[in-house]
Amino acid sequence: MATRRDTTGAAARSAYAGVVAGTGRLSRAWEEQARNWIAWARRPGFDSWWHLRERFLALVPPPGAATLDLGCGEGRISRELRARGHRVHGVDASPTLVSAARDADHGGAYAVAEGTALPFADGVFDVVVSHNVLMDVDDLTGTVAEAARVLRPGGRSASPSLTRWRT
């Protein structure tokens, strides 16, 4: 991971503890490393997104009424999908990352949420995208089940793990 001093401090950790208390080890680690991730994700050419995004986006189903970006991070996938006509709801367990996503996209819809407890009714999304997320969650089975719950019957998911480390 890119090395950059973590400037989030106690305020972010406190906010995190209040919002997603009880979540697991990996979600906590993502919040702790949120500033590093923002620097990484926004550095052109730095990770697989920059090399593989056209191939990934070609796999994403066309826009419907609503698309969920599960594990949206600082929001780069949501922003790309919105530019392509998707009505995106981005969710992530990290308050710092969700705040960064909002700051970078004032018209977007972003929320702090745990992947195993999504704040949406059953079957409301036509598309669920989780780009490089499923290898990073504490509860893979619970997260996939929850994604399936919010996906409409016949809806489609695009959930790759595209890293140079072949996770």
Ligand SMILES: C[S@@+](CC[C@H](N)C(=O)[O-])C[C@H]1O[C@@H](n2cnc3c(N)ncnc32)[C@H](O)[C@@H]1O
């Ligand atoms: C490798 S990053 C990918 C972020 C974004 N999808 C991208 O490609 O730029 C993994 C993301 O999964 C999120 N995440 C990890 N565990 C989660 C959970 N249990 N619920 C929601 N998000 C989670 C992290 O906070 C992080 O933003």
